[in-house]
Amino acid sequence: YRIAVFASGQGSNFQALLDASRAAGLGSAEIVLLVCDKPLAPVAERARQAGVDTFLFNPKDYERREDYEAEIAAELERREVDLIVLAGYMRLLTAVLVDRYMGRMINIHPSLLPAFPGKNAIGQAWDYGVKVTGVTVHLVDGGMDTGPVVAQEAVPLLADDSLDALEERIHAAEKKLYPQVVSWFAEGRVIVDGRKVTVLQ
Numbered sequence: 001y002r003i004a005v006f007a008s009g010q011g012s013n014f015q016a017l018l019d020a021s022r023a024a025g026l027g028s029a030e031i032v033l034l035v036c037d038k039p040l041a042p043v044a045e046r047a048r049q050a051g052v053d054t055f056l057f058n059p060k061d062y063e064r065r066e067d068y069e070a071e072i073a074a075e076l077e078r079r080e081v082d083l084i085v086l087a088g089y090m091r092l093l094t095a096v097l098v099d100r101y102m103g104r105m106i107n108i109h110p111s112l113l114p115a116f117p118g119k120n121a122i123g124q125a126w127d128y129g130v131k132v133t134g135v136t137v138h139l140v141d142g143g144m145d146t147g148p149v150v151a152q153e154a155v156p157l158l159a160d161d162s163l164d165a166l167e168e169r170i171h172a173a174e175k176k177l178y179p180q181v182v183s184w185f186a187e188g189r190v191i192v193d194g195r196k197v198t199v200l201q
């Protein structure tokens with residue numbers, strides 16, 4: 001079962017997926033490609049270190065999003081990728097990828113969606129004063145963090161909490177949940193029916 005990870009930045013989630021795959025924590029899934037829109041981002045270096053193939057591009061070199069996505073789609077097809085895993089990929093996707101990988105593309109977001117979509121979700125939840133927040137893995141559609149929910153994990157606020165401490169707990173929850181969800185897909189346990197996503201036991 002072949003996965004491609006898309007990322008734009010630090011790549012700590014990419015690293016967690018790599019570590020999980022080495023520890024057999026991704027089931028039968030292997031990471032065959034990193035797609036990155038910022039060739040100088042730390043995540044690209046992580047891929048090189050790990051010997052993972054990369055498709056690096058600069059969106060400014062293309063007139064339209066559809067143009068680079070068509071190139072990405074060709075790469076994915078050539079490598080027979082089964083699942084796209086967005087891990088801090090900071091761009092919306094067009095129909096070129098969304099339609100082709102409907103139900104086979106997931107994203108992780110650091111809030112309990114539909115609360116706090118978009119950027120700085122942890123800060124948004126903190127400023128709002130919520131008592132519980134968390135992380136969400138969802139299927140990707142054309143919107144920003146709007147697709148059907150696959151899995152969520154709650155992260156409660158604590159007495160004497162700080163934004164930094166909360167961020168750390170959220171990121172720890174992401175690193176636990178995301179590899180688990182990838183392994184469910186690899187095992188064929190995720191059934192999608194419109195917005196209802198069922199994970200078979």
Ligand code: GRF
Binds near residue numbers: 013109110
């Ligand atoms: C993560 O918090 C993820 O939930 C969000 O972007 C962040 C990416 O961090 N979508 P990293 O690049 O994986 O370290």
